[in-house]
Amino acid sequence: MIFGSKRVKPLKVQDLSDIEALQREDRPILIDFWQQGCQPCRTMDGIVTELAEEFGETAHVVKINVGRVPDAVGAFAIKSTPTFVVLGRNVKQAKKKRQRGEKPPTGMTQRWRGTGLIQKDVLARVLETNGATRES
Numbered sequence: 001m002i003f004g005s006k007r008v009k010p011l012k013v014q015d016l017s018d019i020e021a022l023q024r025e026d027r028p029i030l031i032d033f034w035q036q037g038c039q040p041c042r043t044m045d046g047i048v049t050e051l052a053e054e055f056g057e058t059a060h061v062v063k064i065n066v067g068r069v070p071d072a073v074g075a076f077a078i079k080s081t082p083t084f085v086v087l088g089r090n091v092k093q094a095k096k097k098r099q100r101g102e103k104p105p106t107g108m109t110q111r112w113r114g115t116g117l118i119q120k121d122v123l124a125r126v127l128e129t130n131g132a133t134r135e136s
Helices: 016-023 039-058 070-075 091-099 120-129
Strands: 029-034 060-065 083-088 109-115
Touching (some): 016 070, 029 120, 039 060, 039 120, 083 120
Parallel strands (some): 029 060
Antiparallel strands (some): 029 083
């Protein structure tokens, strides 16, 4: 670790409008839905922090406490924690629509979803397939 370097941490979202603001940027978003007292959530916390550091400015890594942001439960149909969702642009679909002369879709869509303990390399691969790159 280089002294004086700034550590990137996951963003803590307090309102769904924060996610909408992040979607305007052209970066994939990894959302970690967690809750207080959930042991698997605590286990995944370190992995999510590592991903935030590794992907830095090429992806948004976000944590949402479902107890404090109840709107998120309904909006993303969260049934259990931890649940991970990756939002990104469908690059292939946009390219095909442009080729046919149609207007490409705007905004981000859910590109991947997983629940429970998930290996770090799986989450990293999903971010990379949606356009993020490791900064290390």
